[in-house]
Amino acid sequence: MFLRNCWYVSALAPEVTRFEPLARRLLDEPVVLFRTHDGAVAALEDRCPHRFAPLSMGRMGRDTIACGYHGMEFDRRGRCVANPTQPGETIAPHACVRSYPVCERHGLIWFWPGDPALADEAAIPDYWYYDHADWDTDLQYMHVAGNYLLLLDNLFDLSHINFIHGDVLGSSDRASDMIHNTKSTDRGIVDQWLSPASPLVPGWAAIVNDDWAQGDIDFWMDMHWEAGSNMMLDVGVMPVNGERSRGLQIMSLDGLTPETATSTHYFYGTAQSYRRNDRSILAFWAKAQTYAFLQDKRMIEAVQASMGERWDILAMNPVINKGDRAALQARRILAKLIREEEATPAAA
Ligand code: FES
Numbered sequence: 001m002f003l004r005n006c007w008y009v010s011a012l013a014p015e016v017t018r019f020e021p022l023a024r025r026l027l028d029e030p031v032v033l034f035r036t037h038d039g040a041v042a043a044l045e046d047r048c049p050h051r052f053a054p055l056s057m058g059r060m061g062r063d064t065i066a067c068g069y070h071g072m073e074f075d076r077r078g079r080c081v082a083n084p085t086q087p088g089e090t091i092a093p094h095a096c097v098r099s100y101p102v103c104e105r106h107g108l109i110w111f112w113p114g115d116p117a118l119a120d121e122a123a124i125p126d127y128w129y130y131d132h133a134d135w136d137t138d139l140q141y142m143h144v145a146g147n148y149l150l151l152l153d154n155l156f157d158l159s160h161i162n163f164i165h166g167d168v169l170g171s172s173d174r175a176s177d178m179i180h181n182t183k184s185t186d187r188g189i190v191d192q193w194l195s196p197a198s199p200l201v202p203g204w205a206a207i208v209n210d211d212w213a214q215g216d217i218d219f220w221m222d223m224h225w226e227a228g229s230n231m232m233l234d235v236g237v238m239p240v241n242g243e244r245s246r247g248l249q250i251m252s253l254d255g256l257t258p259e260t261a262t263s264t265h266y267f268y269g270t271a272q273s274y275r276r277n278d279r280s281i282l283a284f285w286a287k288a289q290t291y292a293f294l295q296d297k298r299m300i301e302a303v304q305a306s307m308g309e310r311w312d313i314l315a316m317n318p319v320i321n322k323g324d325r326a327a328l329q330a331r332r333i334l335a336k337l338i339r340e341e342e343a344t345p346a347a348a
């Protein structure tokens with residue numbers, strides 16, 4: 001059901017501490033995340049091998065987590081290093097829990113649910129602006145009670161901004177004017193939207209008051225996707241037929257991590273370098289982004305509710321619009337990768 005040999009976002013970096021374990025269901029598996037005393041992150045199966053108590057109900061040691069039921073202690077590799085109710089006895093070899101490869105990057109904790117031998121950190125999507133001194137950045141989290149591919153559909157078919165977000169980001173009377181183009185990239189797909197020569201919509205007018213933006217502007221949105229389900233939106237406004245570098249560019253991050261078949265951990269963020277020391281741009285945009293994503297969440301949860309327990313909308317014969325092109329392409333690529341992976345026993 002899910003692609004396993006790829007990186008997913010499991011948490012915002014500050015959510016994972018050495019003081020309190022974080023329980024999070026990822027790809028329908030219970031996982032506990034914590035840090036050891038040196039700040040290294042661990043991700044373990046959240047199920048003690050003794051009586052299956054969630055380890056996340058236990059307590060943190062210097063470099064271990066101790067089960068809250070009978071005290072067995074596990075290190076960051078998932079090995080049991082102490083069993084206090086059995087003094088003097090050898091610890092059974094199967095007294096261990098699965099540990100997952102993790103990597104802290106771009107302010108996020110990345111998680112690899114597949115074959116540990118294949119976990120290559122070079123495959124983590126490059127959200128470079130989160131590590132660049134010239135960019136102001138922000139990261140947030142939202143839970144969505146809908147299949148993660150419904151979020152992918154939503155992010156790719158940006159014609160929806162003129163309807164769901166018509167009050168801040170779009171306008172329904174310009175929906176048919178948008179120029180739309182889908183391309184393959186070396187790591188996935190980019191879907192490009194351009195709304196040419198039109199006045200700023202309210203959300204942008206609040207942060208761009210430069211001379212060039214007083215009349216019509218060009219508005220672009222490039223949505224990038226990499227398998228499994230990490231996306232990046234390059235969005236901005238610029239002088240008509242001008243250079244993007246002369247406009248205001250916002251880079252966004254969207255990490256869609258399946259919680260279950262019908263729910264998603266949505267990690268998102270925004271970054272700007274237009275006026276480096278003007279925190280008001282990022283503050284406004286981050287607020288607008290959350291406002292808009294709450295509108296999306298409401299719609300996606302209603303869509304999932306109308307699908308019931310079913311998670312694959314394509315199996316339900318939906319009508320396909322032109323705006324669905326990129327999402328369909330991504331879903332096809334993903335389905336093929338999952339089929340290939342499931343046909344390779346070592347990968348699961
Ligand atoms: S259930 Fe964990 S030590 Fe008994």
Ligand SMILES: [Fe+2]
Pocket residue numbers: 154160161164165292293296
């Ligand atoms: Fe949206």
